[in-house]
Amino acid sequence: MTKINSLADFANKRFRHAGKAYLEKGDPFFWEIDSMRQAAEARGTHFVSFANYDYLGLSAHPAVKAAATEAVDKQGVGALASRLVGGQRSIHRPFEDALASFVGTEAVLALVSGYLTNMTVIAHIMGSRDGLFLDELSHNSIVSGAKSASSDKIHFRHNDLDHLDYLLTQKRADYKNVLIVAESLYSMDGDITDLARLVEIKERHGAWLLVDEAHSIGVLGADGRGLCEYAGIDPNRVDLIIGTLSKSFASCGGFVAGKTEVIDWLRYTLPGFVYSVGLSPVIIAAAKCALELMQKEPWRIARLHRNAELFIELAHEAGLNTGPSIGGGGVVPILFSDSHETLAASRHLMANGYYVPPIIQIGVPKDQPRLRFFLSAQHTEAEIHGVIDLLAKRESAHTAPTHSLNAAT
Known part of the structure; x- marks a missing residue:
């Protein structure tokens, strides 16, 4: 050697x-x-x-820049600490509530990185007696989160939900909990998953479903609310929706959306949130303004x-x-x-x-x-x-x- x-x-x-x-x-x-x-x-x-995902053209919008500038003047630049142990800024929860309302879920938790959000959420919720079923073309953040989880990992062929259904039929009984992970709009091929079928499969097999909507919120659906709107599916039938603030929201960071009980649990226990600094007021202000513009325009x-x-x-x-x-x-x-x-x-x-x-x-x-x-x-x-x-x-x-x-x- x-x-x-x-x-x-x-x-x-x-x-x-x-x-x-x-x-x-x-x-x-x-x-x-x-x-x-x-x-x-x-x-x-x-x-x-054509290399930047400023899907709605809001990154240099005068109102977005003005909101960020005002946040600097009023609150400074940094979040200064973990929100759990250092306290949060007054802008954090109103933004999360507004984002949850837009996406159509009960609650949202915002984190400093979209990549980190997938990694920390997947690794946190899956245990050694659980099974994790992943699309074979999952984003690296999903793959890295899966590697960090102690659960078994099973890959199904890309967007082949018949294959996923077959694997669950064969293996679901082997695990205490099962999480299916898929993306809405895949970032390399620009194709989408069949969300209606995916929800039907997860409900029939008693599994959880995580959908990464990084490239679809602000893009899919008449109002840009993402794959759930596009497919006509109630977002509350999806256990976890992962999103990012760096694309349609012209800012930086990530978020996880779901039921109030789930988000409250994550707020106090999720390592990537608890042990990371909160989002800067500047970042939140820019994203909040972009969210408002998305709905006004x-x-x-x-x-x-x-x-x-x-x-x-x-x-x-x-x-x-x-x-x-x-x-x-x-x-x-x-x-x-x-x-x-x-x-x-x-x-x-x-x-x-x-x-x-x-x-x-x-x-x-x-x-x-x-x-x-x-x-x-x-x-x-x-x-x-x-x-x-x-x-x-x-x-x-x-x-x-x-x-x-x-x-x-």
Whole structure:
């Protein structure tokens, strides 16, 4: 066995395995988007990002910025301590109550990180006599939470609820408690789970259900209330809804929603909440304002839906492969045949003022590299036509993306 003498050597070796060689022709990641935008404006050219999940275009809204500024003036920057042992700010509970009302659950608990929310909730509620049933394409935060749990882990094929039903039929009796975990809108493929069927399965098998709505609240449903609204399901039939403040709410942090008894228990026992600092008043104020704007300006949600539908329509007309992504969602991938072609397409777009970093190696199977587009209510039809036109012209002159998935579906 080869001995590695230092952490730096170890890190360099792991980095090579992760695909360091892909960066030799230029690193497409970690670009300073504010500087890029300012430089483009100074040149009189455009800079359009499809890499940021500001779905409703609220991150720079004057009212959101004003709310954050007012919070700084009145309450300062930090939350200063864990809310349990250090006391909470007057803005915390009103925001949680307003968010619960919007989502349609009895209560909400807000945490400092969306990633942390999945990790700490899953690990906290599942014991050694329990079974955890996970979609095989679950987000890394779910996977990490599952690894931290002492329960058994069983994976079902992606969005294959017949497979989940079969596994539960075979294994439910082996466990005291069972938790099914699925996402609403999957962040790499832009597809959704069949929530009505999922709820029916969990109720029939006497299981609990956790749905991660990070990419669907503010996006799915006529009012942007998420997958429950989209599917016509009472949110209170879902045991736990996980969400984030970093997307439609233009802020930062995460939350867990559910029955009052469940949230009260988590408020006093959940490690990721009890042992973490509370959300900054600035963050809460910005998110609260975004929540209010979302309801006052429903045209933003409608425009997002139109933009996403237009993007997929144009992509299909151009023969581009959008995988299983749904019409009207905020996430649409364009799949390519290999990682180098994906990188080249990303660089081509960047050279023409469109920022779309490639998704390769990490987060998706190695044989399914892609450019992932986040659509926003702020994007114009001209910007959507422009980026698709660039890809279509490039693809007509190069090897076309793989069509293992029907672009018309």
